[in-house]
Amino acid sequence: xxxxxCLSGSLIxxxxxxxxxxxxxxxxxxxxxxxxxxxxxxxGFFCAIDAGGKQQIICWVKGDNFSVSTSTAYFSSLxxxxxxxxxxxxxxxxxxxNSQAFCFNISNPGKNLVPNSFxxxxxxxxxxxxxHACAIKGSYFSSVxxxxxxxxxxxxxxxxxxxxxxxxxxxxxxxxxxGFSCGVIKEGxxxxxxxxxxxxxxxxxxxxxxxxxxxxxxxxxxxxVSSEVECxxxxxxxxxxxxxxxxxxxxxxxxxxxxxREDNHEVECxxNIVPDMIPKGSGFTSIASSDYATCGVxxxxxxxxxxxVHGKSLKDYSPPLQLCSPGVCWPSSCGHGKFAFNxxxxxxxELTNLCVRQDSKICLPCGTNCSKGFFPSSTCxxxxxxxxxxxxxCQNSSCWDVCGLHSSSGIELQEREIRKLVIIIGSSVLGxxxxxxxxxxxxxxxxxxxxxxxxxQPGFCIGKKVVEAEPDPNPEPxxxxxxxxxxxxxxxxxxAAIIDRNVPLPRNVxxxxxxxxxxxxxxxxxxxxxxxxxxxxxxxxxxxxxxxxF
Numbered sequence: 001x002x003x004x005x006c007l008s009g010s011l012i013x014x015x016x017x018x019x020x021x022x023x024x025x026x027x028x029x030x031x032x033x034x035x036x037x038x039x040x041x042x043x044g045f046f047c048a049i050d051a052g053g054k055q056q057i058i059c060w061v062k063g064d065n066f067s068v069s070t071s072t073a074y075f076s077s078l079x080x081x082x083x084x085x086x087x088x089x090x091x092x093x094x095x096x097x098n099s100q101a102f103c104f105n106i107s108n109p110g111k112n113l114v115p116n117s118f119x120x121x122x123x124x125x126x127x128x129x130x131x132h133a134c135a136i137k138g139s140y141f142s143s144v145x146x147x148x149x150x151x152x153x154x155x156x157x158x159x160x161x162x163x164x165x166x167x168x169x170x171x172x173x174x175x176x177x178x179g180f181s182c183g184v185i186k187e188g189x190x191x192x193x194x195x196x197x198x199x200x201x202x203x204x205x206x207x208x209x210x211x212x213x214x215x216x217x218x219x220x221x222x223x224x225v226s227s228e229v230e231c232x233x234x235x236x237x238x239x240x241x242x243x244x245x246x247x248x249x250x251x252x253x254x255x256x257x258x259x260x261r262e263d264n265h266e267v268e269c270x271x272n273i274v275p276d277m278i279p280k281g282s283g284f285t286s287i288a289s290s291d292y293a294t295c296g297v298x299x300x301x302x303x304x305x306x307x308x309v310h311g312k313s314l315k316d317y318s319p320p321l322q323l324c325s326p327g328v329c330w331p332s333s334c335g336h337g338k339f340a341f342n343x344x345x346x347x348x349x350e351l352t353n354l355c356v357r358q359d360s361k362i363c364l365p366c367g368t369n370c371s372k373g374f375f376p377s378s379t380c381x382x383x384x385x386x387x388x389x390x391x392x393x394c395q396n397s398s399c400w401d402v403c404g405l406h407s408s409s410g411i412e413l414q415e416r417e418i419r420k421l422v423i424i425i426g427s428s429v430l431g432x433x434x435x436x437x438x439x440x441x442x443x444x445x446x447x448x449x450x451x452x453x454x455x456x457q458p459g460f461c462i463g464k465k466v467v468e469a470e471p472d473p474n475p476e477p478x479x480x481x482x483x484x485x486x487x488x489x490x491x492x493x494x495x496a497a498i499i500d501r502n503v504p505l506p507r508n509v510x511x512x513x514x515x516x517x518x519x520x521x522x523x524x525x526x527x528x529x530x531x532x533x534x535x536x537x538x539x540x541x542x543x544x545x546x547x548x549x550f
Contacts, residue, residue: 033125035325036297036304037084038290039091040254043106046288046295047075047084047091051302051323053343053351055080055096060319061106062292077110078102080356082140083328086288087128087176090154092135094126096329096356099139101126103154115152123150129176129214131155132194134183136171141357143332146170146186160195173221177214184209190221200233213252215271220257222247227262239271248365253289253309260284263369265299269309277307281371285326285364297324299367299385302346327362329355334363334382342383375399418533419522422540426519433516511543518543 036048047059059075079102081093090113092103099122103113112119124138124147131154138147149171151161161181169191174183179196188208192200199217209221209230218233227246231238237255245268249260256271265283269275282305287296295306304319326341334340341362343351354362366380370388377389391403518539524530531539
């Protein structure tokens, strides 16, 4: 049901309303509540919550009016805030210590623009529009998500957002645009109100929405059921909506929308935007859009990243290097599909929580996939998101499909790894054998029983006495030693066979010789002479059963 305030009464009220309708409208967009926000207009700027644990606000502007250090000092008068929302040349937030509304602009950031009648109320959420803001009553550190709504305007005293029916409703989520606000009510569905809410036909919308974001004349929301976007309002701003894509974040720009994908947390946009400007291969925890740029907090390092939305250069924007909060603080458990951000990942010894209130935590949505060239090597848990690993380290079939490897390529990769393993083991065994042979075959001089004949014979460290025998005039040909496995025969190498025939070795050295034979076979130049991987595995298994005992 579309809710509109009937503007009947004084001539001044009607005149002002008509002016609002006929005057040209700047191309604006307003993001949803989060740890980063953008103010629109000629004096636009960005602000974000830092990751130092005190929820301080860092801001950066376009142009050369401020350096990074000067800009940080200039906005130091701002109170700590738990969440932010941007409007036309101003940003509003919920303070961390008492959950009150605080709105400011670039000309005097230390001054609170909230009217006195609303300045000391407690609110859980706030949504900035063009020249107004609405907030849900309550506290951000309370587990109660619903509340009534207060609205105020900055440049007029008409109170055009006051409506007795809206005052009676309880809201869970809200978003504000140019002359209107929309919200998700407790009973389900969406309600819009304000002097420019006539174009929003939301009477048929009955579902729940987790996130809302408003553009100049349109609103998009992420469904609680499907996690897909649904939009209503000006079709010229919406463009072609993404179909079948699940989102966990949403932001509205000048004439476009951007969302954070659920699977790999990359950014996808629709509407009037140049797709090539969107960063690829990077996941984001939160984003905010202005009329010229979009900025986001990267999930891999919590560093700010900004890019143009209409192909314009971003040389005027220089975000600070401070780490930013990945999300807003939440008082209760994270629930299914989310994990609690672990502040110890920032490697700050005294930093245990990014929230001022130690009983709160930052709950972030779990990722199910990774960017191109990476595969998830671990799944999301209660205290950690999935871990993405480079596809060059993919070694089994669990990551072949994700990394674009065919089964044959995976088998070849596995064979190469086994071959490397055999080479390493074989080299170690051959080295050990060489040391053993040199040590055992050192010549020793001993005297025979006949004192008249002194002969030099090799003595062996094994301790076996060697008895010299008369040479056989009719020697028998050497016996070929082989191990048969199926149709593949592994013949003893020449060095190993000579050692085996001429040097008496104990039984526990025999596996070393066999392992050397396996290594020699796998290195043959002719592929037809190499044993299959299954045969290599069987040979190694038999050698292990014999026992490598030194």
